[in-house]
Amino acid sequence: MTLASADSSALSERDQAILAAVDAGFARAVEDLKGxxxxxxxxxxxYDPAHVQESADAVAALAEGTGVFERVSIERAPIGDTDQLGQPAVLATRAARNGKPSILLYAHHDVQPWGDEALWRTPPFEPTEIDGRLHGRGASDDKAGVITHLAAVRALAEVLDPEVGLALFIEGEEEHGSRSFQRFLELHADALRADVIVVADSDNWSTETPSLTVALRGNVALNVRITTLGHASHSGMYGGAVPDAMLAFAKLAATIWDDEGSVAIEGLTEADLDVPEQSEQHLRDEAAVLDGVELIGTGPLLRRLWAKPAATITGVDAPSVPDASNTILPTMRFRLSTRIAPGQSAADAFAAIERHLRAHAPFGAHLEITDVDLGDPFLVDASGWGAEAAKRAMADAWGAEPVEAGIGGSIPFIADLVAQFPGAQILVTGVEDPGTMAHSPNESQHLGVLKRAIGAEALLLARAGDLEA
Structure with a gap:
């Protein structure tokens, strides 16, 4: 498969040569991804941090191998104001020349745990190609993003001596909350400062149509411990008069949603976003919704996913069924993960969620809220030259016009990028597609999408070098 432009005759000889270099180097890129x-x-x-260090070493070696960067290093930053260091990140830089703009390329090399290996059709850490997809944990999220950056830089350098400034930042703890991210930005602000920041950690509309992500929901996640008794008691002796923690949990949880499944927490807002049409069957197929199970929420489907809040109980600490006894449970704990709409700060949303939980705790149950994680939502200003150049590059590399899309997920560290570099244009791109199954067993990367993503980024870098900063 070779890359084809929407109108290849309109491409310059240089741009055609860059896409040809992407084609020629793609087999190497796939082997690098497999590694x-x-x-x-x-x-x-x-989990063993030695594997994260090994991954950082491998990424640094690939960056060195491009021959483009003037400096490549592995760095670790403190977590907040503590002495504890975060996971290793790769930082590679090349200074701009002749007044050209600088571009920061972000991705992450850490991955989610693999979970129950019995649920995988192929070994999670043995990359396996099946029907044009490369299967394995991290094959898409986000090691394919790492390879997109490296392969694009390599293809660019095969055609010209780039004058655009480049900074490569490959984080090592995005899947664990980017705990040292803010301090990393502060410590390396001069090296990372750029006119455009490309975050390669998002989705595409389909395997044939690219997306530029312009809206991201934020997140508020927290643990709630519910306690009703000082100790456990016999359910036969006291059941029916003494409230147990699981009863309190069930009644409290039921207040989080209305009868249609929409979030019913007063104070959470929704965004006024125009969304494309999406069929219910398409969504059901993507999410593997079982026959007879109804979708939740109201309004256009993509508004529910991009512009409205959502709440999910992602974990419960309570006795398992095999360990169940005839006991009134005195305490239990659950984790609530809430996605919040663009336009609302995570701090305001947390305040609304806490008010709701405390106001609706039944029977006077005691609540303890801990382990709060906040991430602000994000709306992209797609009017700058960076977004326009990215969309043109996508159209030329994919042979299809890109969609400006939202995603229901969150990338909380983007708020840190905005705070540290307020003048930078932030472009959220990606290599995933609806079939990727990121974070799930059987994660995979569509190799056609990977090649087109590399081509689009290589064209963007080349065309950025045509501009003055």
Missing amino acids: LVRIPSVSWDA
């Missing part, structure tokens, strides 16, 4: 996928670089505390 990264083989490293189980889970950044969570319970």
